[in-house]
Amino acid sequence: MILHRRNLLTAGAGLMGTALLGGCDRFAGSDAGRQTLQVGEDANQYVQRLLMSPTTLAREFPAAMISPWFKPNGTIDPPDRAYRALAAKKFAEFKLTVDGLVQTPLSLSLADLRALPSRTQITRHDCVEGWSCIGQWAGVPLAEVLKRAGLKPQARYAVFHCADTLEYAGGGLEGGDGAFLGRPGHPGAVRDAYIQLAAAEDWGGAPTATDAPKDDWGQGSPAAEPEDKRTPIRYYESIDLYDAFNPQTILAYDLNGKPLPVSNGAPLRLRVERQLGYKQAKYVMRVEMVESLNGIGQGGGGYWEDRGYEWYAGI
Amino acid sequence: MAASPALQAPETVDRQGRRWFYRHPLVIRLAHWINAAVLLVLLMSGLQIFNAHPALYWGAVSTFDDPALAITSDQGRDGKSRGVVTVGTRTFDTTGVLGLSREGGTEVERAFPSWATLPADQDLATGRRWHFLFAWLLVINGAVYLTYGLFSGQLRRRLIPDGDQIRHFGASVKEHLLLRFPEGTEAKRYNVIQKLTYLVLVLGLLPAMVLAGLAMSPGMDAAWPWLTELFGGRQSARSVHFIAAGLIVLFVVVHVLLVLVSGLVNNMRGMITGWFSLGRDREGAR
Numbered sequence: 001m002i003l004h005r006r007n008l009l010t011a012g013a014g015l016m017g018t019a020l021l022g023g024c025d026r027f028a029g030s031d032a033g034r035q036t037l038q039v040g041e042d043a044n045q046y047v048q049r050l051l052m053s054p055t056t057l058a059r060e061f062p063a064a065m066i067s068p069w070f071k072p073n074g075t076i077d078p079p080d081r082a083y084r085a086l087a088a089k090k091f092a093e094f095k096l097t098v099d100g101l102v103q104t105p106l107s108l109s110l111a112d113l114r115a116l117p118s119r120t121q122i123t124r125h126d127c128v129e130g131w132s133c134i135g136q137w138a139g140v141p142l143a144e145v146l147k148r149a150g151l152k153p154q155a156r157y158a159v160f161h162c163a164d165t166l167e168y169a170g171g172g173l174e175g176g177d178g179a180f181l182g183r184p185g186h187p188g189a190v191r192d193a194y195i196q197l198a199a200a201e202d203w204g205g206a207p208t209a210t211d212a213p214k215d216d217w218g219q220g221s222p223a224a225e226p227e228d229k230r231t232p233i234r235y236y237e238s239i240d241l242y243d244a245f246n247p248q249t250i251l252a253y254d255l256n257g258k259p260l261p262v263s264n265g266a267p268l269r270l271r272v273e274r275q276l277g278y279k280q281a282k283y284v285m286r287v288e289m290v291e292s293l294n295g296i297g298q299g300g301g302g303y304w305e306d307r308g309y310e311w312y313a314g315i
Numbered sequence: 316m317a318a319s320p321a322l323q324a325p326e327t328v329d330r331q332g333r334r335w336f337y338r339h340p341l342v343i344r345l346a347h348w349i350n351a352a353v354l355l356v357l358l359m360s361g362l363q364i365f366n367a368h369p370a371l372y373w374g375a376v377s378t379f380d381d382p383a384l385a386i387t388s389d390q391g392r393d394g395k396s397r398g399v400v401t402v403g404t405r406t407f408d409t410t411g412v413l414g415l416s417r418e419g420g421t422e423v424e425r426a427f428p429s430w431a432t433l434p435a436d437q438d439l440a441t442g443r444r445w446h447f448l449f450a451w452l453l454v455i456n457g458a459v460y461l462t463y464g465l466f467s468g469q470l471r472r473r474l475i476p477d478g479d480q481i482r483h484f485g486a487s488v489k490e491h492l493l494l495r496f497p498e499g500t501e502a503k504r505y506n507v508i509q510k511l512t513y514l515v516l517v518l519g520l521l522p523a524m525v526l527a528g529l530a531m532s533p534g535m536d537a538a539w540p541w542l543t544e545l546f547g548g549r550q551s552a553r554s555v556h557f558i559a560a561g562l563i564v565l566f567v568v569v570h571v572l573l574v575l576v577s578g579l580v581n582n583m584r585g586m587i588t589g590w591f592s593l594g595r596d597r598e599g600a601r
Contacts, residue, residue, distance in 0.1 A: 024356070025434045028441050037441075040448030044534075051538035058537040067376050124375060124549065126533045128439065129368035131377040132549050274537040308440030314534025315447065 045312035054242050058273035061122045066256060067133040070125070072263035075235065078164035078283055086163075091267040096145075096251070100159070100288035103150030110253060110267055116140040116148075119250050127277040128309065137271050139252035143245045145287065151241075155289040158244045159296050160270055162235035163283035166303060169231040237281035238293055238301040238311070239272050248273045251284060276313035278304045331595075336503055338591035343469060346460040347586055353456060354563065356449045359433035361560055362426075363442030369414075369426030371557055375548035383554060386426035388415040396422065454525060461517075473505060474514040480507040496577045498594040516566055520559055527556040 027033040078084070086094050091110055098106040120138040142158065243249055250271050253260055260266040265282025272279050279302070293301040293311075300306040325337040339347070370382035384402050386409070391397040398414025400407045411417070416428035429435040433445055464470030480487065487507045490497075497506065505513070529535045530543040530552035546552035574582045585591035 024445070025436075028434060028445065037444035037448050040444060040451055043451055044447060044532075048532070048534040048538060052534070056537050058533060059540045059543075061375070065375060069379070071377075071379065124533075124536075126531070126549060127368070128443070130364065130531075130553060131368050131370075131372075131379070132375065134376050274534050276533060304440070308438075308444075310440075310443070315529075315532035 041310045041312055044310075044315045048312075048314045049242065052274070054246060056274070057246070057248050058123055061124065061134050063122060063136070065134050066122060066136055070133045070135045070255060070264060071127075071131065072261075073127060073129075073277065075164035075166065075282065076263040078262075080163055080165050080232070080234070083163040083283065087262060087266070094267050096268060096284065097286040098145055098149045098289075099286065100290050101152040101155035102146075102289050103152060104148070106145070106149050108145070113140050113145075113251065113253060113268070116144050119247065120254075121248055121250070121271075121273070123248070123271070123273045125277055125280065128304075128313065136254075136256050137250065137252040138254035138257075139250035139268075139271065141247060142249045142251055142270075142287075143247070145251065146244065146289075149289075151289060154291040155241070157238045157240050157290050157293055157301070159236060159238045159288040159290055159293070159301075160281040160284045161286040161288060162237075162281050163285050164235050165232035166235055167233050169233055233297075233303070235281060235283065235303050236297055237270065237279055237303070238290075238296065239270075239275075239279065243272050243274065246272070246274070251287075274314055278302070278309060279313050326593075333595055334499070334593040335590050336593050337589050338503070338585045339589045340463075340467070340469065341589065342459065342463045342467075344586055344589060346456055346463075349452070349456045350460075353449050353452045354567070356433060356445055357453060358560060358564065359431060360442045360445035360449065361556075363432040363434065363437075364439060364446060365557065366426045366432060366437060367439040367442075371554040372550040373547065373554060374550055377550055384557075386413050388424040396424070398424075450525070450528060453521075457521060457525075470517075474510055474517060476507045476510045477504070480504075480510070483507075494576055500593070502591075502593050512566070516563070520562055520566070524556065524559045524563065527552045527559060531556065 028037060094110055096106075096108045096113065098108070117140065118138055119141050120136065122134060122136045124132050124134050126132050146158070239249070248271065251268050252265075252271050253268055255261065255264050260269060265280075265284075268284045270279070270281040270284055290296065293299055297303065298306040301311040302309075305311045327335050329335060369387065370377070370379075370385040372378055372381075373383055382401070384400070386398070386400050388396055388398050391408075396410075396415055397408055398410040398412065398416065400409045400413050409415075412428060414426060415422055415424055417423070418425075418429045423429075425437060432442070434441050461470065464473070484507055491506060491508050496502070526542060527546055529539075530546050531549055536543045536549065543549055543552060546555050581592050
């Protein structure tokens with residue numbers, strides 16, 4: 001009797017272990033599984049926003065705590081021909097487009113943006129991978145831009161369209177078959193490549209060539225992409241009005257008192273300080289106000305969101 | 316002692332003269348097994364998340380050149396890749412397990428090996444989703460356990476040493492180290508080391524784990540900046556989270572070993588059915 005029960009327990013534990021380890025991945029890959037795992041994200045957003053108000057600020061730090069090297073991540077040197085042409089002229093011809101559900105679509109040069117009210121903040125950048133850097137950002141509050149454009153009543157989200165291509169539709173960066181497209185949450189080769197790239201960059205800590213300000217805005221690179229008939233998938237991100245009108249939500253043009261380097265998102269990047277690094281879209285070219293995220297990418301609200309990461313990145 | 320809930324718990328003697336004691340109420344049993352499963356998922360998804368940036372630092376930010384701990388791989392003197400754990404200035408070759416391990420016949424550079432992470436592949440996004448969903452389960456399960464434990468008197472009975480146990484602390488430690496486990500009435504309560512260990516785990520380690528996890532969240536840092544400050548900054552909180560995870564693993568290892576040596580069947584039966592045998596009672600025997 002006892003022996004029988006012991007066997008049962010051992011078998012049960014073994015079965016549970018196998019089911020857990022093998023079954024988890026299958027569960028996470030199914031629609032029901034994804035929806036279940038989504039519950040945690042919804043709970044996090046709901047509870048965190050109970051604990052703060054729309055105007056709650058992220059912590060700001062003294063200048064002495066600024067990191068000597070602000071680690072660039074994700075795209076650090078966009079391969080796009082159009083972007084390189086802009087960079088070659090030090091973004092003199094850059095225009096930020098503000099459109100979508102706005103009363104007055106805007107087209108703003110860097111000089112226009114710098115002429116608007118500005119905000120300077122020393123904040124901590126928290127990467128989803130786990131590391132942090134502190135930097136001083138200066139830029140125009142997104143609220144100032146949106147006020148000038150005037151929101152239509154249906155506008156609920158601000159979508160940031162960026163200049164940097166991360167992959168091509170129907171054929172990934174590595175010439176893959178694009179099988180991961182349409183399957184958000186599935187570990188894609190491109191994402192892994194980027195994660196490995198990011199991890200590889202950590203060690204040594206030496207700034208890459210693109211970090212040196214003198215290299216930043218200058219020579220058009222000979223390595224510019226060849227004319228490509230495939231459809232590029234460029235970085236995109238989105239936030240809701242709760243974050244869009246927070247005073248710390250800025251379109252930053254300076255990092256640590258100098259114009260933003262290319263590796264950190266020149267000429268303009270989003271700072272949405274109460275969320276993780278992948279929300280801080282770099283190389284922002286266009287702010288589009290929308291009612292729903294359904295028509296953007298695959299509907300997740302951002303490049304990484306369409307690849308399994310949370311839209312609400314407050315944790 | 317007369318008022319102790321332990322003595323009020325149901326007790327019976329079977330026909331063979333064995334004394335049985337209803338040691339674990341249903342809520343405690345459920346909470347225990349849910350906790351065990353949830354902690355396993357949290358550990359494995361946590362190692363997946365750690366793998367995305369396998370280094371720890373102290374303070375607010377990452378000092379990339381100078382991590383407190385790092386799990387990487389490099390080229391050994393023989394030119395072969397090896398897994399390396401760096402703690403401060405000391406390095407350890409951990410090839411095969413940490414930094415460099417085999418996955419389906421090929422060597423891969425990853426901090427924790429695929430058998431230890433959830434998902435098995437490098438997939439931070441899915442690891443995070445598992446981690447945060449199960450963090451909620453941990454908190455809800457813990458809240459049920461604590462509320463029940465507080466109002467039923469179970470928490471006090473299980474975690475707070477009785478006066479005589481404190482007076483005989485030294486003797487109890489010796490008994491425990493010699494792996495001598497009490498029988499009869501004395502087995503109705505946990506010994507003083509058990510109580511203190513569970514106390515540290517339930518009211519120290521697990522809450523610290525949850526708080527250190529929350530302290531890493533930029534949203535929480537905006538809402539409750541004091542929390543991150545309590546740990547000395549976000550990167551410190553991440554390190555504390557990692558160390559606390561290690562201590563919980565250590566607890567589980569010792570816990571399981573002691574369950575094995577102090578009577579696997581009786582212990583498991585106790586935690587599954589609630590009934591724990593106190594052994595044969597001399598007076599009660601036929």
